[in-house]
Amino acid sequence: MRIPILKLRQYLLISVQVELDDQTALRFQEDLLNKIHSEGSIGVVIDLTSVDMIDSFIAKVLGDVVDMSGLMGAKVVLTGIQPAVAITLIDMGIKLQDVRTALDLEQGLEKLQLELEG
Amino acid sequence: MRIPILKLRQYLLISVQVELDDQTALRFQEDLLNKIHSEGSIGVVIDLTSVDMIDSFIAKVLGDVVDMSGLMGAKVVLTGIQPAVAITLIDMGIKLQDVRTALDLEQGLEKLQLELEG
Numbered sequence: 001m002r003i004p005i006l007k008l009r010q011y012l013l014i015s016v017q018v019e020l021d022d023q024t025a026l027r028f029q030e031d032l033l034n035k036i037h038s039e040g041s042i043g044v045v046i047d048l049t050s051v052d053m054i055d056s057f058i059a060k061v062l063g064d065v066v067d068m069s070g071l072m073g074a075k076v077v078l079t080g081i082q083p084a085v086a087i088t089l090i091d092m093g094i095k096l097q098d099v100r101t102a103l104d105l106e107q108g109l110e111k112l113q114l115e116l117e118g
Numbered sequence: 119m120r121i122p123i124l125k126l127r128q129y130l131l132i133s134v135q136v137e138l139d140d141q142t143a144l145r146f147q148e149d150l151l152n153k154i155h156s157e158g159s160i161g162v163v164i165d166l167t168s169v170d171m172i173d174s175f176i177a178k179v180l181g182d183v184v185d186m187s188g189l190m191g192a193k194v195v196l197t198g199i200q201p202a203v204a205i206t207l208i209d210m211g212i213k214l215q216d217v218r219t220a221l222d223l224e225q226g227l228e229k230l231q232l233e234l235e236g
Contacts, residue, residue, distance in 0.1 A: 008227070105126060
């Protein structure tokens, strides 16, 4: 299963609306990095509104995606993290440090535009 | 298989990146109309860049989606129709009349914003 990646101007938008198993997450990681490279994107919004649960592996993959994208020159904002997901992450001791977050896709995009376009 | 629908302000963005079989198309139709209703969206962009092939049933479903969304008060723009898809549609005598189209997601969104926000 592939997670669709939408290109909007210099940004990539992703809304995760499938269950994130390990293989899907890794494939998404690869797809996203390739897309950043091919499109020359400067910012990425990953919306997790529909994600009910997250485990330590998926959390690590997400954290890695943010770091890898950063190395390639694209800033990532995670949006729509549900209460249960936030609780799980903190309970597991995963802080996704230095990761930008926002309430929803729209605010995530605004945050990126403010940071990147002033 | 569900096609993800992204909400951006008053608009819904869809990038079809799976093969459109009959069931997926009908489910998408239902999902989209429900989302227009629940979010109060005034415009929809459906990006078909990744769709290589289309048959008469899918073409009819897409045409219906446009008409149904219109009845509900949301304008739809189809974007990224590939040459092969355009050829197939015209060969089959399907003209998707009165359907707005644009080159890509970005231009589709701009078209809607121009029409709806002036």
